[in-house]
Amino acid sequence: xxxxxxxxxxxxxxxxxxxxxxxxxxxxxxxxxxxxxxxxxxxx
Amino acid sequence: xxxxxxxxxxxxxxxxxxxxxxxxxxxxxxxxxxxxxxxxxxxxxxxxxxxxxxxxxxxxxxxxxxxxxxxxxxxxxxxxxxxxxxxxxxxxxxxxxxxxxxxxxxxxxxxxxxxxxxxxxxxxxxxxxxxxxxxxxxxxxxxxxxxxxxxxxxxxxxxxxxxxxxxxxxxxxxxxxxxxxxxxxxxxxxxxxxxxxxxxxxxxxxxxxxxxxxxxxxxxxxxxxxxxxxxxxxxxxxxxxxxxxxxxxxxxxxxxxxxxxxxxxxxxxxxxxxxxxxxxxxxxxxxxxxxxxxxxxxxxxxxxxxxxxxxxxxxxxxxxxxxxxxxxxxxxxxxxxxxxxxxxxxxxxxxxxxxxxxxxxxxxxxxxxxxxxxxxxxxxxxxxxxxxxxxxxxxxxxxxxxxxxxxxxxxxxxxxxxxxxxxxxxxxxxxxxxxxxxxxxxxxxx
Numbered sequence: 001x002x003x004x005x006x007x008x009x010x011x012x013x014x015x016x017x018x019x020x021x022x023x024x025x026x027x028x029x030x031x032x033x034x035x036x037x038x039x040x041x042x043x044x
Numbered sequence: 045x046x047x048x049x050x051x052x053x054x055x056x057x058x059x060x061x062x063x064x065x066x067x068x069x070x071x072x073x074x075x076x077x078x079x080x081x082x083x084x085x086x087x088x089x090x091x092x093x094x095x096x097x098x099x100x101x102x103x104x105x106x107x108x109x110x111x112x113x114x115x116x117x118x119x120x121x122x123x124x125x126x127x128x129x130x131x132x133x134x135x136x137x138x139x140x141x142x143x144x145x146x147x148x149x150x151x152x153x154x155x156x157x158x159x160x161x162x163x164x165x166x167x168x169x170x171x172x173x174x175x176x177x178x179x180x181x182x183x184x185x186x187x188x189x190x191x192x193x194x195x196x197x198x199x200x201x202x203x204x205x206x207x208x209x210x211x212x213x214x215x216x217x218x219x220x221x222x223x224x225x226x227x228x229x230x231x232x233x234x235x236x237x238x239x240x241x242x243x244x245x246x247x248x249x250x251x252x253x254x255x256x257x258x259x260x261x262x263x264x265x266x267x268x269x270x271x272x273x274x275x276x277x278x279x280x281x282x283x284x285x286x287x288x289x290x291x292x293x294x295x296x297x298x299x300x301x302x303x304x305x306x307x308x309x310x311x312x313x314x315x316x317x318x319x320x321x322x323x324x325x326x327x328x329x330x331x332x333x334x335x336x337x338x339x340x341x342x343x344x345x346x347x348x349x350x351x352x353x354x355x356x357x358x359x360x361x362x363x364x365x366x367x368x369x370x371x372x373x374x375x376x377x378x379x380x381x382x383x384x385x386x387x388x389x390x391x392x393x394x395x396x397x398x399x400x401x402x403x404x405x406x407x408x409x410x411x412x413x414x415x416x417x418x419x420x421x422x423x424x425x426x427x428x429x430x431x432x433x434x435x436x437x438x439x440x441x442x443x444x445x446x447x448x449x450x451x452x453x454x455x456x457x458x459x460x461x462x463x464x465x466x467x468x469x470x471x472x473x474x475x476x477x478x479x480x481x482x483x484x485x486x487x488x489x490x
Contacts, residue, residue: 014486019416019474022434023458028479035487 013041020044045123058124061341063157065348068452069375070163070411078156081128086148089117089125093140093149101133103204107194109212110204115140115149120202164375164402165349167359168395169342171381174228174235174334181224181332186301187213188308189330191227192246199253209254211329213306218261218328221254222310223247224296225267229335237356239385241271243333248272248281250331251289264290264325266312274387299330336385349376350438358384369397373437374411374452377401415472416456422446424468431460431469 018024021044029040048054057076064075083093099114114133117125129140129149141149173193178184183191188211190198201207211218225247228234244267251263270291272281285291292314299310308330313322338357346353351371352360359382361368368384370377379398380391405411418440425446432442439453440460447460447469461469470476 016479016482016486018458018479019471020457020459022436023462023471023474025462025476027476028483031480032483032487035484037487 045121049123056123057158058122059128060158062345062348065165068450069373069405070452072162072165072375074160074162074165076158076160078158080153080155081126082131082134082149082151082153083115083127083129084148084150084153085124085126086146087126087144088146089122089127090145091117091127092143092145093127096139096143098137098139099133099135101130106197106204109194109197163406164377166377166379166398166402167345167349167351167371167382168379168398169339169345169359169382171336171385172339174337176227176332176334181227181296182299182301182308182330183332186299186306186308186330187211188218188301188306188328189299189332191332191334192243192250193334195250195331196246199250207257209258211306216328217258220262220327221251221264221329221331222308222325222327223251223263223265223331223333225265225270225333227332227334228337230268235335235337235356237335237385238271239336240387240390241273241277242336242385242387244271245277245280245387247331247333248284248289252284252287255284255287255289262290263288264292264327266292266294266296266310268293268295274389302326336381338382342382349373351376354384356384358382369394369401372455375402375405411452413452414456416474417451417454418449418456418458418460418469418471420447420449421468421470424466426466426468428465430463430465434459434463 021042024042032040045056049056057078059081060076060078062074063077065072067073093115094113097113097115100111101114101116102108103110103112103116105119114135115127115129117127127148136151141151173191175191176183182189190212197203198205198209199207209217225243226238229237229239229243247265248270251265254261254263270281272278292312293316294312294314296310296312299308301308308327310325310327310330311322312325314320338353342353342357342359345351346359351373354360359371359378361378361383362370362372368378377398379395380386383394386394420440422445427442427446429442429447431440431447436457436459437453437455439450439455440447441450442448456471456474458471458474461467461471
């Protein structure tokens with residue numbers, strides 16, 4: 001989406017493509033935070 | 045319709061309603077309620093039963109403008125041409141039974157449930173005319189304010205007066221007619237959408253028709269914008285202007301009736317000629333070009349098919365520009381105004397596209413699915429049923445030995461596995477460790 005509307009976003013954002021926002025589990029988010037991510041945006 | 049009824053291999057269920065649909069592409073089970081007509085299929089539509097019937101009702105097809113008997117054929121071109129009895133009005137005198145030479149009338153007929161096995165479903169539920177609330181622009185309180193559909197019936201050669209224009213209050217031919225466009229559409233408080241220019245073109249068509257039959261009629265069209273987009277449409281609009289139909293760009297907020305003559309007085313300000321100021325005009329007949337809205341039964345069909353609707357209330361397509369024909373459920377496609385307001389030409393185009401989309405699907409012997417589907421480890425499954433509750437596609441069901449995924453209905457969204465407390469469900473190609481590796485790799489460089 002960000003690509004098709006040519007939105008600018010900071011280079012420090014790392015997208016992980018997931019089939020559906022329903023698939024996002026708390027354990028995945030906790031893992032990312034545990035590995036040093038500052039925050040998580042769940043966008044669908 | 046007539047051609048369809050005569051084609052072998054096509055079964056028509058008229059005066060029927062779909063009660064339930066279950067299953068998936070290639071394997072739908074449909075339950076249809078065939079409503080009782082109280083007349084058997086022996087009927088050949090001769091009409092002998094209608095003459096002796098002593099009970100009168102309103103003809104719904106002509107918007108209630110002329111009477112019909114309690115036993116009637118719904119409209120002249122009905123397919124199949126079979127009479128039906130309105131049981132709310134019938135007094136069961138039996139006169140029609142005596143008149144019928146084919147013994148086709150059966151007062152004890154019951155609704156019949158038919159179950160069918162079909163491969164795919166084409167939804168073509170059509171549209172209804174928006175009915176303004178009572179009092180809005182005088183609708184329902186002033187007899188000479190009518191909607192476009194009613195005018196359509198008045199002008200029809202098989203209408204209540206065989207095509208002679210009249211106004212409801214005194215039956216006289218109106219000399220001054222005003223069309224008000226965009227009633228109930230392009231209005232933030234009602235329907236926000238434009239009905240695809242259909243009401244514009246109907247108003248132009250009807251005003252031209254009136255002008256042809258009664259050349260001295262003064263016809264004004266109060267419009268916001270005339271949306272005559274499409275082949276030959278703009279030329280049609282220009283031709284109507286040359287015939288003397290006046291188009292006034294204005295937004296009409298108020299009109300009132302002269303109680304003696306039942307004429308309608310309208311306050312109009314032409315926004316393209318503001319020097320003319322605000323003036324009151326008198327009309328014999330006012331026609332409201334009401335917008336297209338989804339047909340009444342759409343809620344029921346939506347629940348049965350588990351389809352989505354878009355903001356305007358019409359069925360939601362797969363993609364509004366790239367695929368406006370299919371739905372998100374494989375094997376179910378949309379045709380005509382069930383997907384959104386559209387004209388006859390656009391409806392035909394979409395209907396053909398929908399049919400070819402289905403034939404491409406059904407012509408093959410096999411149906412290919414992607415392997416990105418949920419799988420259940422039945423040994424881990426605690427049979428809590430959370431997955432069944434959370435599945436948006438009804439693809440997962442709790443069996444005696446654990447949850448089971450229907451691989452055709454499943455679309456691999458993963459809602460079930462995110463909700464599974466015992467981690468018994470995995471998504472092929474998108475398993476937990478695969479995501480973990482991705483996250484780890486991304487965050488390594490930070």
